[in-house]
Amino acid sequence: MKISLCSVKAFEPLRITATGERKEDAYAPKVAIVALVKWLEKHGYPREMIDFYDIDMLLPTDAEIDAYFRELQPDIIGLSAILASCYTDVRRVAAIARRACPNAWIVMGGHLAAAANVVLRKTEVDVCVAGDGEVPLLEFVRYVERRGRDKNFEELARIPGLAYLDADAELHFNGFHFGVNEADLVAPDYDLLLSGLKGKDYLLENYFSEQPLFKGIDPELNARGKVKLARILPSKGCVAKCTFCQRSTKGYRTVPLDVLEKHLIELKERFGVNAVLSMEENFGSNIAHTYEFVRLLKKHDILMTATSARVTTFKPEDCKFIAEHNVACFSYGLESGSQLALDIMEKKITTEKILTAYQDAVDAGLFVRLSNWLVGNPGDTEQTVMDTGKLCAATAHILGIHPRVGGGNIGYVMPVPGTPIYEYGQRVGAIPTDVDGEEAYLLHIGTIRQPTKSNYTNINGAHESEVAFWDILMRMEASRTYRELCRKSPPKPTPITEFNLKYLADVDDNLTFNEKLYSMYWMQDNALVEALPRWLIYPVVKYLNYGINVVGRRLLKQLRGQKSERFSSRQPKTRYSPDAEGHGNLRSRSLRGYLRQETPKPLTKTEESRLILLRGL
Template sequence: MNAVMNIVITTTPIRPVPTAYPPFGSMAVICALRRAGFDPYFYDIDGLRPPFEEVEAFVRERRPDVIGISAVVSTAYAYVKRLVAAVRKASPRTKIVVGGNLAASSEILLRLAGVDVCVIGEGEVAAVQLMQTLEDMKDGPLDRRSLAGVMGIAFLDAAGEMVFTGYETRVPPAEVFRPDWELLEKRSRISNYFVDPMTRAEFIRDPRSAQPHRQGKKVATLITAKGCVARCTFCHRWDKGYRPIPPDQIVAHIELLKKRYDVGYVMFTDENFGSDRRHVLELLEKLKPLDILWTVGGVRVRSMNLEVLKKMREAGCVSVFYGMETGSPRILEVMEKKATLQDNLNAAKWTREAGLFTIYQMILGMPGEDSSSVQETIEFLKTVTQDAFESPRSVMSINYIQALPGTPVYECARQMGLIGRTLLEEEAYLLHISNVDAADDTRMLNFTDEDYLTVRSWRRRIVLEVMRHYHEHNRTRTPSFASFLWRLATRNIKKTADHYSVDAEKIREAAIEEYGKGGYFNLQRDLAYDSIVAYFWPLRGLILSAWLLQDEFRRLPLSEFLGHLADWVRARLRPRRAPGRGESLRILMARTAPPAATKTEEAMKPLREGR
């Protein structure tokens, strides 16, 4: 009976460009459905990037009973809404289900985008129960009473009020990660997910990558655990708690990838690598014999010490990326990082001593941020980058805070009126940030008491101050101004020549530029920084203002630009406010949030809070 139900599971574009991150969530749901006797078809829009006309033709031809849309990022809203409209037009009887982080905006999806059901939290168990329920109504309307018995979903009842049935039971650790790579071979572009490691600067930096037996090997993306022990106020998450995958299972998976796809490098993209000390030490011992090089994409500073970092390098680790976020103790409290400035400094010092590479990832513009907290971040970055082997520009990634549904930051934006207070205004905001990565600071919201132009200047100010300190601390040689002008004049010629060069330094530079694609890291590569630091430092304030005003004048409508300029002038005439105290934004929002006035608002409350 299940086999005849026509189910399509599809992804949506995660970032402006395809990524090497496999659609693990969709793959897990498909595997769960198959174990339950269903036969879903996988359409990897994120990996294939077909023209939208091709997507519409697929829906017309396939006419599924149910289409499950995976929207793992909230910036996918515009695409999801467009896809839902296309499905409604091509196949009106199709039941439309949306899961992923975007489902934190379930009311908008259900009322304004035309979605039938949202899956909240992990999808494996909920998807099976939902499909078993929808199977009985595939040729008719939704039976909302039956849907009420499915855990982990949200939908509109007969009265038009939203219902949330509560979070579904989580899958056990041993079942968290069972990707079916054959599925990607058949239904996606498998080459997206096994790529050349020399597109990653951290692998290029490590001399072990030059060893003969590693040549031609591919890099794969995996996880060692699911979940995070933290609840940062800017981060949306459905998973509660931390589930490490058994080390033997991880090792067996890597061995499979080595044989099948010639993998010799791995990017572990955990949110919280090493949180379970016993688990990570056991894993490190079992990774050693595999002779792979690997990176870690998400580590809490309090999870590491020098001994563990040294063991990681011995087991093949080349880089560790932390969520340090700020150099201000006060803003660390607002973010609810559960870490101190000293924890950040220790992690930076130990990582360098262990011989591992890192990029210092900062977030600017949190509620309560001001010039004093920005200066604290500058001093922190000066300290951790002054002994780097290269310019701080290559090891600093600075983004402005992005308000994502299901986070205290988003609720703060609602309370402040930055994204409006009506459903239509919220939807307009989701459309505004769609298909935009965090590196695009032109879509930022100003949560601070500072004027917009001042906030927009912070990133450039940080980069300049930290680069100047590095220059003075290391007494780096300043090239002649004539040689700098020549470098500037021949920049485009050099880029063309680099396409035909195999020089290691040029490969490394290309890899650093690759970092920025899709918003992974936001490294500042503009040569203007070099010129200001080296030749025009006394004029930096004037140049920085002119640089910013020129960019804003080109980008904004004249009336909006003049409004920001007037705010900038007024800000310099009013007295400075004293910095506020550091308090978790989650606690502040819980204290100031208005009580739920409707059944829908009550149902949305746990979704807005996250887990």
């Protein structure tokens, strides 16, 4: 028995070497593949049976991939598709693998498994694993030992997490497996990761960066001079179920403290790491574990930047404790400042709690940054976007900085399989439901590195003049509200304020003229514009932007013979309104609840399985 586990690309790297190799941070260690190998080892399958091929890091040519598979001739080829944007590379690698190893099983895991109905019909993948893969892969390896290449659907039906096509081409999904126990969670194994580089050991440095992710906005990290930062994962899963986020892991689990300490020691002594970035989905929700973990950070003199904390997690005393124990930089996952939008997203937080959490963090001396924001969800309107601008201003006022200085990015939501907003997008006709159409959509999102209004799929139903205005409106409202708050109560300067003003005051100086035009830059943070009433200036800017940046750009592209940018693959049939007849009160009825009530009962096994996969956990 030979098993090959392969990473695949989610995006084309922004920077590559002259020889075609990756020359940028690889974001995070491939801990999913590490977990699979460790689980197989624990159950009697030695590492000599398992080979790791890091396609994502090596960026090999088709010929090199073909040569690898022809030489190894594995019985099972596993493709790790961590994001829906991996589809393009999954299709490519699976086709090469099938030609080189016609008798091998090709298995795909990761978030893309939510689109198993497309993957299994349009690529050479034989089976998909949705959710945590340790137990399903082990059971599948045992199945192959017994059955070889034969398909016994009765036995396949007993493997949890498996999705496959039966003899009649009906899609079957055996249900999500709830994963291994906390005691079996692992940290990255850099020796295993090194083995995937096939002799190009120097590429391992791509897992580290010489500056923190939040470059220049973390005073304590900056004060250390040269910083070597690694990404870590102290926990797995999340306590929430936001409608834009893929959920294929049940609940929230923490990595054992002894495993984390051993990992921190290795990072420091072997690689010279003195700072880490927490890449977990949900920092700190197990507060007892968090206390012990940050004690380890202080013990080993490693600073941490923490992301994606929930505003409901930390009390003032908790903020003080983690600030004293090497958590230098901190951010909250908010996405919106509108209570209605937060309710539709199922964030399970309030705007009041957001402001309290920011104040608690600042009072504790934590360097907390402004949130990143998300617009374009079902139910978003100009009012919800303005509400978000107001809350952005309020958090900026607490930090003592204008929202433009160090402000968070404004992204447009991108529906991906395994989320309620994807299912909703299909329900209103914005995303195709046929296999060919869905594949085209997956290929499309594989080209998107940063979701913006120019590549937004309009699941909201708003006119494109409104869609194109949302990010501008939010920035204008944030700036106006911030000035109003400052007039009422001048912000109290803090070391964080001074640092932001020193390092980030010129944040927009590098924008090109076209970038400034595209963002209506001169209409933002403009005292003269803000002196005009909202009812007057906002419509003027909205339609000026529409004329220049939507209609004007489209005409210019047509004159050049180029393809016009579109805000939507299809025009939605309806616009989701919380007050519309039949939609109910969304403060107590979420988008997920609406879909469950309004979606007809599946008539086929394929539709039933597809729906379970699309909704996730």
